[in-house]
Amino acid sequence: MSERIDDAALVERFSYIRIDHDTKHLYRGWLEERLLINRCDDCARFHHPPKPICPSCWSSSLTPTQVSGRGVIHLTILLHQGPPAPDVDYAKGPHPVVSIELEEQEALRFTSTVIDCPLEDVRIGLPVELAWIDRFGAPFPVFRPRETS
Amino acid sequence: MARNPIRDQVAIVGIGSTGFSRDAGGRSSKALACEASIRAIRDAGFEASDIDGIVGAAEPGGPSPNQMSAALGLPQVTHFASPSPVAVFALVDAINAIFSGACDTLLLYFAYQRLPWNSRSAAGDPFRRHFSMGVTPLPESPDPAAAYAAWASRYIHEYDAPREDFGRVALNSRAGAARNPLAAMQAPLSMDDYLQARMIREPLCMLDMDVPVDGADAFVLTTTERARKLTPNPVVIHAASVGLVGTNDEDQLPSLRRHGQHVVVESLRAKSDLWIQDVDVFFPYDGFTIITLGWIENFGWCKPGGAGRFLEEHWDDKAGCAMIEGRVPINPHGGSLSEGATRGSGHLREAVVQLRGDAGERQVANASSALIGCGGFFFNSQGAILRRL
Known part of the structure; x- marks a missing residue:
């Protein structure tokens, strides 16, 4: 480490x-x-x-x-209001919060947001992969929809 | 039967409440707690010198047991403690203290005040400015409030539950509050109102969350032996339990079918002579509507995922609320959703009021036992069964 x-x-x-x-x-x-x-x-x-x-x-x-960062959405929330963050603007629409069940182990979950995903596609069961955004000048882990073959 | 030597050995002999409102005006949380405490002590027919134990839970900035003891001028106290909020933690501590002999007669108080981060008017109160959450949480923080919305999404996904299932919980509470002079929210509520309410943490809306209030509840407890000298039929705690599963981090719960509520239900059932077919009034916690659906299912009134249909099947259209088997009301005082966010002390108080026969137009005929499922899924699941001897 x-x-x-x-x-x-x-x-x-x-x-x-x-x-x-x-x-x-x-x-x-x-x-x-x-x-x-x-x-x-x-x-x-x-x-x-x-x-x-x-x-x-x-x-x-x-x-x-x-970990691989691959998983599926297990829980979802659309925050219509909530704590502030520089990359979150509730006035533009709800902010998705998702708990991802990671592929490494059953019921092992990581909670963050999902990007590059229309709100109507933010649903339980959606396969996702890890991505990184900048928040307050440091990397912040998020997820985005994953193509599955 | 599980070991339960405390069964029926401790009684609630006094109750007091300030009632609840969105703004109690220029009164401190301690002032409200003192008012409720004096009412409860007088209701029991006691005075300050009779109280030798004090247990209380308050929101941040609320009074500690030693501060309450000082304010009330209690001459001597041999047990005091301040358990985490959500009422049955404090109730369990109180009955254990009395049963063990740590004290004989105990004041149990709960004080609530709206905080700057959950009430716009509280944020404008200069005397509440110093309250701080510390580090501001991230939008993605799986804190308990957001986690109930997350698990509600799972509930909807697994059981194909319509929003009306949640709405019935809100309507049931509001109908009760309309018959309760202590309640903060008494305006009539329709299913259309519910369905059109502003989303906060979708799938949960404004009306799925309890309402922050100012106010206080208090109780006086003593041994059943002493209580019998005051009244031939005291209200006693028949069984009480709290419960946790190992994996209780909000987003890591095993599933909707294995969490703290299940531990509480199994424990209470093993300790109690009474069960759901016996009780006259039912108090499933309603800090969030999803919690209430969980309690209804997990106590075994219906199968998992069936609480919405259960409420519909047992709905009393005339009363505007559920009435199980035409007999057992649910949170007839209005619950946390509409009486006010009392973290369960309102549920406990109404159980006592009903068992004493003092509930006026809300009164359940000949109510002799009450079932309380308090708290939620993660780290405050708890329950109690009260009965009148």
């Missing part, structure tokens, strides 16, 4: 997120446009959000592991 910026710089870079020692690897990954999900070195199970131990076997030997 890259430790190119120290903890203070990491907190500075993501001042809009509450980061702690259990979650810092996730956000260091974002800076490299890599989605890192905690995986247990002993039982190989993933979990999210990041915890200090593996909830399946209590091992504290965890590796933030890059």
Whole structure:
């Protein structure tokens, strides 16, 4: 895992997120446009959000592991109003929020938004893939519709 | 039967409420909590020196138990605690404290105030400016409020549920509130009103969410033994439970068919002599309409996905609300959706009012037991069964 910026710089870079020692690897990954999900070195199970131990076997030997970013929409919300963000303009229409079930493991989910997708296509079951946008000058993981063969 | 030595051993002998409104004017949360507490203590026929335990839950900025004890001048307290909001956490702490002997007679209070981030008028109140959420959440944060909308989308997807299923919950609560002088929202509500309401977190609209209010509820509890010296038929807590599943992060729940509500239902059922066929009034929490649909299904009134149809089949057109088997009303006080966002203390109070026979035009004839399913899916699922001895 890259430790190119120290903890203070990491907190500075993501001042809009509450980061702690259990979650810092996730956000260091974002800076490299890599989605890192905690995986247990002993039982190989993933979990999210990041915890200090593996909830399946209590091992504290965890590796933030890059996932494919492929998955399907499991939950959806269209936010008609909500917290502010520089890339979100509620006046232009609702902002989609989606929980993606990642292909690596059943019920392993990551919540973000979906881009390049008409609102009427934002629906449960839609295959998506990871993409990155800029938010407050740092990469931010989002999803977009995925072609399936 | 599961072990439940506390069964029927603790009674609720006093209740007090300020009633609820969108704006209580120039009164602090502590002032409201004091008013409700004094009402409850007097309702029990007690005075300050009788209270030796105090447990309370308040919104940010609300009074702590030691502050309430100071305001009320309680001479000596041997148990005090401030559990997380949502009422049954505090109820469970209170009954355990009395049953264990930590204290004998306890004041349980709940204080609510609109906060700057959930009420425009509260944001304009200079005395509430110092309340802060800290770091502003991201739009994509799976916080509990948004997560109920997310799981509502899943409910609609899995069960092909129409919006009217959610609307019936809102209509049921509003019909109750119209018969409850304490309620904040009493204007009549039609299904058309519901369907046209502004979307907030689609698929949930303005009328799927509870209404932020100012106000307070309070209760006085003591041993059933002492309560019997006050009244021959006290209202007692028959069983109470809270429940969690391991994976309770909002967006990581196993499914709509396995979360905190299921743990609560299994636990309560194993502890209780009474079940849904026995109870006279039903209080499924309605902080969001999806939570109410969950409780109706998970208590076993109907199958998963069937709550909307269940409400329709048990709808009393004349009363404008559901009446299960023509007999059991649901949240007759108006619930969190229309009485006000009391995090369940309103449900608990109305259960006591009904079991005491004091509910006026809302009264269920000869009500002798009440079932409460409080809180939602993630980390505040809880329930209780109350009965009149």
